[in-house]
Each structure stands twice: as structure tokens, then as C-alpha cells.
Amino acid sequence: MNFKKTILITGGAGFIGSHVVRRFVARYPEYRIVNADKLTYAGNLENLADIEGRENYFFERTDIVDKKAIADLFAKYRFDGVIHLAAESHVDRSISGPDEFVQTNIIGTVNLLNAVRSQWGSDCTGKLFYHISTDEVFGSLSKEGYFTETTPYDPKSPYSASKASSDHLVRAYGHTYNIPVVVSNCSNNYGPNQFPEKLIPLAINNIKNQKPIPVYGKGENIRDWLYVEDHSSAIDLIFHKGKAGETYNIGGNNEWKNIDLIRLLCRIMDSKLDRLEGTSEKLITYVKDRPGHDQRYAIDSSKLQNELGWSPIPDFAKGLELTVDWYLRNTQWLERIISGDYEKYYDTMYSGR
Numbered sequence: 001m002n003f004k005k006t007i008l009i010t011g012g013a014g015f016i017g018s019h020v021v022r023r024f025v026a027r028y029p030e031y032r033i034v035n036a037d038k039l040t041y042a043g044n045l046e047n048l049a050d051i052e053g054r055e056n057y058f059f060e061r062t063d064i065v066d067k068k069a070i071a072d073l074f075a076k077y078r079f080d081g082v083i084h085l086a087a088e089s090h091v092d093r094s095i096s097g098p099d100e101f102v103q104t105n106i107i108g109t110v111n112l113l114n115a116v117r118s119q120w121g122s123d124c125t126g127k128l129f130y131h132i133s134t135d136e137v138f139g140s141l142s143k144e145g146y147f148t149e150t151t152p153y154d155p156k157s158p159y160s161a162s163k164a165s166s167d168h169l170v171r172a173y174g175h176t177y178n179i180p181v182v183v184s185n186c187s188n189n190y191g192p193n194q195f196p197e198k199l200i201p202l203a204i205n206n207i208k209n210q211k212p213i214p215v216y217g218k219g220e221n222i223r224d225w226l227y228v229e230d231h232s233s234a235i236d237l238i239f240h241k242g243k244a245g246e247t248y249n250i251g252g253n254n255e256w257k258n259i260d261l262i263r264l265l266c267r268i269m270d271s272k273l274d275r276l277e278g279t280s281e282k283l284i285t286y287v288k289d290r291p292g293h294d295q296r297y298a299i300d301s302s303k304l305q306n307e308l309g310w311s312p313i314p315d316f317a318k319g320l321e322l323t324v325d326w327y328l329r330n331t332q333w334l335e336r337i338i339s340g341d342y343e344k345y346y347d348t349m350y351s352g353r
Ligand code: NAD
Pocket: 010, 011, 012, 013, 014, 015, 016, 017, 036, 037, 038, 039, 040, 041, 042, 043, 044, 062, 063, 064, 065, 084, 085, 086, 087, 088, 089, 090, 104, 108, 132, 133, 134, 135, 163, 185, 186, 187, 188, 189, 190, 195
């Protein structure tokens, strides 16, 4: 089949990546979509089971830290665009083991940039390297203000420092080698397929199993939550309409104190599970705070809204309900991830292909 473009999506077996891959595979049959993922604990091909037979979808098990693996990937395909999501993504893991974050998020990104530079050479017409980043690079806000595209970087965790470093490298490669690059910085995502180490799926799983819900510190830290499909639609828009060299902030304009969010989730779960109102709130357990815990994130996404016409769709209660419904319907997904059965799934599906 003749494809109009070949697009590399890294980290496509992860939470956000799987939504982006599905969207691109379904909406753009004229594109060949290559999903390159190492399949760490956070990568799960089950997230893409519904599209794996599509003619325009290709999976490559690739570690972006491995230069030889990247060279092989770029020898096999000529890419017109890269959407780079592969990363170590969990702040708590970055605190207990920062090295992996430096390797994947910084070295892995440089390996991709070098590969793109050498494949695209001096003619980058129609090409784009799109780097997916986080609002955490801007640091922590107090009560007032928002992160804009020009807020100075001030990362405070090993995770956000490694993402900040990769953002700088992407922009520096764009500037120095004239590679068309775009960066977006998004707020906290939630929705189906999120690994149950992050707050919302962890709480859903614990509430379901009537286990304590760990709330760090006093539960007063604030996050700006965005439904994952809204992030995915923003990525689609920026990839197609964004201007090379630009940065776009993506956020839900949806700030919640952790404790208020957990209470709302408890109410939704009580009703879904036919439990007496107030049952799940009893599971709330305050635990020792995260070291260096950022107080507040809040994104100003007016540039993306005004220049590219993006807007998020579900309101938070609706988005949370969709998320809870998904986790309650997909108990096997959750159990297999937790039990590690997923490796077996991978071997069955892909060995010998
Ligand atoms: P995730 O942890 O769910 O998925 C990461 C994916 O990257 C996994 O499939 C994993 O197997 C893959 N990966 C990890 N190391 C790799 C390596 N060395 N080589 C190849 N693949 C590797 O993460 P996510 O939450 O989906 O986040 C995706 C991207 O979006 C990340 O870059 C993250 O920084 C960014 N982001 C996330 C959020 C959020 O709220 N989750 C918000 C803003 C930005």
C-alpha cells in the first residue's frame, strides 16, 4: 500500500500514546503509523488490541536509549513526522530512582533527534519533530497565576528536570540544525488505560477493592486535570496546524485540590457500586507527603484555543464517570497489568512476526 506519510509515534503503548496511536490510525488511513515502544512496565499492547490488525499500523519494540535500535528503526522506515511520547513518567519513581529518567527522557530524546537529523539532512520540507512534554517543567505555583508558554522553566523533581532538559534539547536542535520542531506542555491527564500508579486509577482501584486511599500530606496540592482524549485531540491539531518553532500549552482549566477530587471520586464510585453514600470516603488515609511535592499546577491554554481553535470536551464529573466506568468494565486489564501477565500476551501476539 502507498502511504502519504510515515509517522513515528514513540511510547504508543503507554497511556496517552495509545490514545494518540488509535486516533491517528483511525482518522488517517493514508498515514503509515509506526508505534515504537520498549514496553516497560507502563507499556501495554493490550491498550491497542482493537487496532492491531489495521493495515496502516505497525509496531516496533524499540528502546530509544539504544542507539543501534534507533538506527535500525530509521534504516527500516523513512519518517515524515515524529510524535515523541516515550518517557518515564511517574514523579514518585523518579524520586526513588532518577537514573532511568535521565536515560530515557534525556538520552533517548537526543538519540531520536540525532536520527532525525541524519535522516532528514538539510531538506526538512514537510517534516516535523513533535515533542510531548508536561507543565511540570514550569515548577510549582502558589495560589495565584498560570503557566503560559513564556513562563521560565523551574523544574523541581527528577522527572520534571529530565523533561525540561529534553524540551531544551528539542528546541536547541530546532534552532541549531533547522529541524522543524514543536513542543507542547500539558497538564495532568486522566482517563482509560492509565497505569494504576497515578492518583486517579490508583484511587479507583483501591476504592473498588475497599483498600485505603493514600492522600499525600494534607491533600491540598492542586492539579489541572484534562481528559486524555482532549490531550489527544490537541496533539492531532498541533501536529497538523501548529507552527514549527512554537510551543503550545494544553490544559483543562480544571483545577482541583487532591482531597476534593478524591471525595468526588468516592461519591461517583459509591453510586456506581451501589454502596451507601459516604462508604468510600472512609477509606481516605493521609500519608507522608511526597518529598519536594509541587503545590499547584495550572495551565493557561488560551494560545492553543485562540490560534488553533482547540477546546476540551467533557466536564470533569462526566470525564471521571467515563473513566470509572472504563475501569469497572476492564477489570481483567487491570488485573493482568498488576499480575505481569501482559508479557505473555506480548509473546503470543508478536513472537515470530
Ligand atoms: P506512560 O508511562 O503511561 O507511557 C510511557 C510509554 O513509554 C510506555 O509505553 C513505555 O513502555 C514507553 N517507554 C518508556 N521508556 C521507553 C524507552 N526507553 N524506549 C521506548 N519506549 C519507552 O506515560 P504517559 O502518561 O502516557 O505519558 C506520555 C508522555 O506524555 C510522556 O512524555 C509524559 O512526560 C507526557 N505527559 C504526561 C502527562 C500525564 O498526565 N500522564 C501530562 C503531560 C505530559
